[in-house]
Amino acid sequence: MDCIFCRIANGEIPTKIITETNHSIAFLDAFPLTKGHTLIIPKKHHEKIQNMSSEENIDLFSTVHSVISKVDKLTGATLMAVHNGKEAGQEIPHVHVHLVPRSPNDTGGPIHCLFDSTLNVSDSEINEILQKLQD
Numbered sequence: 001m002d003c004i005f006c007r008i009a010n011g012e013i014p015t016k017i018i019t020e021t022n023h024s025i026a027f028l029d030a031f032p033l034t035k036g037h038t039l040i041i042p043k044k045h046h047e048k049i050q051n052m053s054s055e056e057n058i059d060l061f062s063t064v065h066s067v068i069s070k071v072d073k074l075t076g077a078t079l080m081a082v083h084n085g086k087e088a089g090q091e092i093p094h095v096h097v098h099l100v101p102r103s104p105n106d107t108g109g110p111i112h113c114l115f116d117s118t119l120n121v122s123d124s125e126i127n128e129i130l131q132k133l134q135d
């Protein structure tokens with residue numbers, strides 16, 4: 001499979017690597033949204049977090065935990081986003097965590113700005129959703 005993140009993990013593409021563990025790799029995004037925009041990926045190809053082993057998940061998120069502390073020092077606040085599947089806006093079908101250093105004047109706005117602010121959800125719909133998630 002021709003996956004750019006697999007190629008980065010295999011060292012086939014020169015990348016600005018921040019740190020590397022047994023199962024994960026953290027590097028600077030080649031097309032940063034803000035200065036210090038970082039990506040953290042599992043080395044093995046998985047489209048969704050649910051497909052990763054527990055060991056890989058622990059490794060990925062402990063790498064996030066250690067790297068986000070450093071990224072946070074750049075501007076004082078870091079947005080974390082995980083693209084988990086195509087429907088979630090994932091352009092490359094390989095799990096990746098974005099760490100985007102934010103500042104009050106970066107014009108990005110809160111994450112709500114990405115979505116329709118006129119969305120109406122009835123109480124019955126909310127309860128239905130809640131039940132599905134609790135099952």
Ligand SMILES: [Zn+2]
Nearest residue numbers: 003006045094
């Ligand atoms: Zn991949």
